[in-house]
Amino acid sequence: MTDFADDTEYTADVSINHVADSAQSVSELIDAINAVLTREFREVWVYGEVGKVSQPSSGHVYFDLVEDNDGEKHVISVKLWRGVRQRLMPKMKQHDMDVVSGIKVRIRGTPDVYGSTGQFGFKMSDIDPRFTLGDLAAQRDEIIARLKNEGLYDRNRRTTLPLVPISIGVVTSKGSAAHADFMKTLEESGIGFTITLCDVRVQGDGAAEQVAAAITLLDGQLNVELVAVIRGGGSRTDLATFDNEAVARAISVCSKPVFTGIGHDIDKSIADEVAYSWNKTPTACAVAIVEKVNDFVRQVDTAAQRIATVVLAALANSERRVANAVGRLRTLRTTALEAATSRIKLLASEIAGFDPVVLMRRGWSITYSSEGKVIKSVKHAKLGDDVTTRVADGAIVSTVVVTTPSGTNE
Amino acid sequence: MPRKKDEANIGYEDAVTELEEILEALSDEDINVDELAERVKRATELVKVCRDRIAAARLEVKEIQLPEASR
Numbered sequence: 267m268t269d270f271a272d273d274t275e276y277t278a279d280v281s282i283n284h285v286a287d288s289a290q291s292v293s294e295l296i297d298a299i300n301a302v303l304t305r306e307f308r309e310v311w312v313y314g315e316v317g318k319v320s321q322p323s324s325g326h327v328y329f330d331l332v333e334d335n336d337g338e339k340h341v342i343s344v345k346l347w348r349g350v351r352q353r354l355m356p357k358m359k360q361h362d363m364d365v366v367s368g369i370k371v372r373i374r375g376t377p378d379v380y381g382s383t384g385q386f387g388f389k390m391s392d393i394d395p396r397f398t399l400g401d402l403a404a405q406r407d408e409i410i411a412r413l414k415n416e417g418l419y420d421r422n423r424r425t426t427l428p429l430v431p432i433s434i435g436v437v438t439s440k441g442s443a444a445h446a447d448f449m450k451t452l453e454e455s456g457i458g459f460t461i462t463l464c465d466v467r468v469q470g471d472g473a474a475e476q477v478a479a480a481i482t483l484l485d486g487q488l489n490v491e492l493v494a495v496i497r498g499g500g501s502r503t504d505l506a507t508f509d510n511e512a513v514a515r516a517i518s519v520c521s522k523p524v525f526t527g528i529g530h531d532i533d534k535s536i537a538d539e540v541a542y543s544w545n546k547t548p549t550a551c552a553v554a555i556v557e558k559v560n561d562f563v564r565q566v567d568t569a570a571q572r573i574a575t576v577v578l579a580a581l582a583n584s585e586r587r588v589a590n591a592v593g594r595l596r597t598l599r600t601t602a603l604e605a606a607t608s609r610i611k612l613l614a615s616e617i618a619g620f621d622p623v624v625l626m627r628r629g630w631s632i633t634y635s636s637e638g639k640v641i642k643s644v645k646h647a648k649l650g651d652d653v654t655t656r657v658a659d660g661a662i663v664s665t666v667v668v669t670t671p672s673g674t675n676e
Numbered sequence: 677m678p679r680k681k682d683e684a685n686i687g688y689e690d691a692v693t694e695l696e697e698i699l700e701a702l703s704d705e706d707i708n709v710d711e712l713a714e715r716v717k718r719a720t721e722l723v724k725v726c727r728d729r730i731a732a733a734r735l736e737v738k739e740i741q742l743p744e745a746s747r
Contacts, residue, residue, distance in 0.1 A: 428688075429688045429689055429692070430688045430730065432730065440739075449737075452735060453735055456731055457730055457731065457735075458729075458730065458731065458734055458735060458736075459735045459736075460735075460736045460738075461735065461736065461737040461738070462738055462739070462740055463737060463738070463739045463740070464739070464740050464741075464742060465739065465741075466742065476742060479742050479743075480742055483740065483742060483743075484740075487740070559730060562688060562692075562726070562730070563726070563727065563730060563731075565692060566691070566692065566695065566722075566723050566726045566727065567723075569692070569695040569696065569699060569719070569723070570695075570719065570720075570723045572699055573695070573698065573699055573702060573716065573719045576699060576702040576703055577702060577712065577716055580702060580707060580712055584709065
């Protein structure tokens, strides 16, 4: 029950006039509030973390600016009108940043109540990129320091890269240009890769958690030998996913080598820092994997060539040995002939020593009986026989008068 | 004698190790021609197995999903 209900003097006209006299319309109130807000809070700086971001086709951007005090959240809705955004774009681009969920920002503007919705909010007019980048750098340093302390910083680099990494786990946004570039290079290599793809969101809410979960999932797959984390180009703040600690930890503890191909060449992300191999683009990442396999193919080819060389050398060596043997045989034959010849000469000279003609020249002679037999004993000489004695230059005929055996007196 | 393994299952590491061993054996000047021929035959097989396995198969793609809780 209201006071009006009990008022017997009440008439509609009087009441409305009375209310109107002592009240403001909604728009008047909103205008009045906004006037106070503008007077008291014109162009103030405020900082916080960007929460949920929506970017409708109008070109305006709406996002929550959040302060989280150990779970106690304070939120203000920020409106970044299209015109302001266009004005700020060159500055943000110059610092390679954009307004994305999860980053810290320091923005300038004026709080207001929006007439159409009655919602209290903040009209953004400027941004301080150095604050965001400084915060990202500080966060990054902290994460790297923590990973080093825990011995995780270079843990993935201590994993063993297979000689032929042919079964590849891929973490990427399926159908993205990055995914297409990566696959194109692998396909063109002609190598029979086996790809296990895990589709993830690579930016925005929940992206880091998905990427980390996908790395862990692929690590558990028996037929995955190497995990590739692929993402196309984007601003530094767009790539915040890859500076996320959960992603870095998933890479560090992955038992298989992780290759990154995160398209940005200004800085290494933390994911790049801890990966087995970091590459500036998805294509470069695929090239690195293909090269590893081709290294093996080259190694095998080199071995094959060396074997061919060794075999040819071995055959040439055998031929040389045969030729040497033949040569030695020839030499041996010549030597043997010479030896035989000189032996024969020696024999001949020895034999010559027994030639009767030679002996006769020294005074020896041979005596034949009249029957022509050689007289070797006094017994062969018959008394009265005409014997013929041959000397070196002729013959002497004598008659046997007496024979005297050796050892008897003449 | 060279280690003989089932070509379908031989690992790349084993293949390269065996090739190196064959190479070393072939470099021995005292190797006889029969053994030479056998080793070369084995080396040729190994090289073929490695090349075929890498180049002959077509690129295959399969997809796995994150569990619901991670999506």
